[in-house]
Amino acid sequence: MKSFSYTKSDSVVLAVNEIAGDNAAKFIAGGTNLIDLMKENVARPRRLIDITRLPLDKIEDTEDGGLRLGALVTNADTAYNEQVEKRYPLLSKAILAGASPQLRNMATTGGNLLQRTRCYYFYDTATPCNKREPGTGCPAINGYNRIHAILGTSEQCIATHPSDMCVALAALEAIVRVTGNNGERIIPFAEFHRLPGDTPQIDTNLQADEIITAVDLPTKGFAKNYTYLKLRDRTSYAFALVSVAAALEMDGDEIKEARLALGGVAHKPWRNTEAEAMLKGKSATRENFQTVAEAIVRDAKGFGHNTFKIELAKRAIVHALKQAAEMEQ
Ligand code: SF4
Numbered sequence: 001m002k003s004f005s006y007t008k009s010d011s012v013v014l015a016v017n018e019i020a021g022d023n024a025a026k027f028i029a030g031g032t033n034l035i036d037l038m039k040e041n042v043a044r045p046r047r048l049i050d051i052t053r054l055p056l057d058k059i060e061d062t063e064d065g066g067l068r069l070g071a072l073v074t075n076a077d078t079a080y081n082e083q084v085e086k087r088y089p090l091l092s093k094a095i096l097a098g099a100s101p102q103l104r105n106m107a108t109t110g111g112n113l114l115q116r117t118r119c120y121y122f123y124d125t126a127t128p129c130n131k132r133e134p135g136t137g138c139p140a141i142n143g144y145n146r147i148h149a150i151l152g153t154s155e156q157c158i159a160t161h162p163s164d165m166c167v168a169l170a171a172l173e174a175i176v177r178v179t180g181n182n183g184e185r186i187i188p189f190a191e192f193h194r195l196p197g198d199t200p201q202i203d204t205n206l207q208a209d210e211i212i213t214a215v216d217l218p219t220k221g222f223a224k225n226y227t228y229l230k231l232r233d234r235t236s237y238a239f240a241l242v243s244v245a246a247a248l249e250m251d252g253d254e255i256k257e258a259r260l261a262l263g264g265v266a267h268k269p270w271r272n273t274e275a276e277a278m279l280k281g282k283s284a285t286r287e288n289f290q291t292v293a294e295a296i297v298r299d300a301k302g303f304g305h306n307t308f309k310i311e312l313a314k315r316a317i318v319h320a321l322k323q324a325a326e327m328e329q
Contacts, residue, residue: 001038008050012179012213018049020181020209027051027211029072030106032099033115040123042116042132056110056213059083065219068177071110071212075165076101078109088217090226090247094168097230100237110212113166113176113192116203117159117267118147118239130156131200138200146305147239150297150313152266157200158303161193161268162239168228170261170269171245174217180210189215193268200267222247222259227323229316230263240264242313244320248284255279255288260296260321265313272296284325286318293317 009015019025024046028034037043056070059081067087069078078084079095099107121127121139128136140148140158148158169189176187193204206212225248232238243263249256258279262270275295282288293314300310 001041002044002046004038004045005047006050007047008053010053012054012056012211015049015051015054015211016180016209019211022047023208025049029108030074030111032103032107032111034111037116037123041125042123051211062216067217069109069215069217071214072108074105075099075107075109075112076104078165079104087221087223088168088172089223090221090228090245091165091168091172091217093226093228094164094230094243094245097228097240097243098164109165109215112163113169113212113215114204114206115163118162119159120144120147122159131159131196134199134201141303144305145303147241147264148303148306149266150300150302150306150309151262151270152195152268153301153303154196154198154200156198157196157267159196159200159267160239160264161203161266163269164228164230164240164243164263166193167240167243167245167261167263167269169215169217170271171247171259172217172221173259174215176212177214177216178206178210179213180207184213186216189269190271196267203267220249222249225250225324225327227320227327229320229323231312231316242309242316244313244316245269246317246320246324248279248321248324250284250325253283255282255284255325258292258321260292260317262296262313262317265300265309270296279321284321286322289318289321290314292321 026045028048056072058070060068079092121129149160174189176192230243240263245261247259258276
């Protein structure tokens with residue numbers, strides 16, 4: 001690990017000024033991903049700015065009836081928050097499907113959004129990797145790619161985003177609040193993470209001088225009919241091969257609205273709103289769910305070791321929708 005300097009910041013404005021003035025600096029909060037990246041020499045910041053003192057550790061109601069998760073609220077505090085459990089149980093379930101209790105006690109809302117891929121080649125500095133060093137190549141495409149993406153890939157990178165929490169936030173249509181030198185702005189969750197394209201080294205649309213301050217949950221929480229289905233190689237402490245956040249608004253057997261987001265299959269939580277719309281006004285039958293699942297994976301592409309994910313994703317979507325539709329409240 002390279003040596004680095006360490007400072008603490010007491011205000012959002014100061015933190016933004018500090019990060020804007022030093023392109024070799026990084027914010028650190030829970031450190032559950034950044035420390036690993038530093039130990040492996042994948043991240044080599046010259047300076048760490050500790051933001052754990054910033055006043056961003058609250059969960060509060062928003063004026064429009066939603067809920068605001070401060071960027072520094074830990075994943076455990078979010079998952080077990082009474083309002084989140086009651087109004088957004090999909091989010092609680094997704095968070096508790098991820099990592100371990102120790103990690104969830106440290107990991108924060110903002111850090112969860114910014115965690116980097118767990119592609120083995122990305123962490124191995126002895127191998128090339130376009131995400132770590134642009135232009136060097138992507139050994140995963142013709143290498144061992146069991147955990148890699150099947151949707152939204154590029155010739156530059158086929159990595160997946162590892163978060164469970166973000167899959168639920170995508171389905172709930174959360175909003176990311178950020179502050180930078182030009183003031184505050186909001187980023188719809190669907191626009192926060194990027195596909196790899198020709199710039200796989202850039203994971204998100206957060207600018208270099210910006211800090212995440214909160215994630216807002218809209219009023220609608222789909223608390224009656226939802227599920228988070230996570231399929232993985234081990235039953236705990238493993239990243240998703242495929243996960244599905246499914247949320248339905250039902251009127252009897254009729255689907256009024258459907259939300260679906262997939263994890264483990266793309267460089268960002270994967271939504272296909274056209275496929276979701278196919279369920280509107282339909283009854284909750286296996287046939288209708290299968291039609292949607294087919295539509296979602298229509299453009300999927302396997303790379304050998306991960307080709308099984310296409311069928312797995314289809315089955316997971318059908319199963320998750322069935323679970324969500326049949327929930328008894
Ligand atoms: Fe690097 Fe992406 Fe290829 Fe993995 S998939 S080796 S992160 S370029």
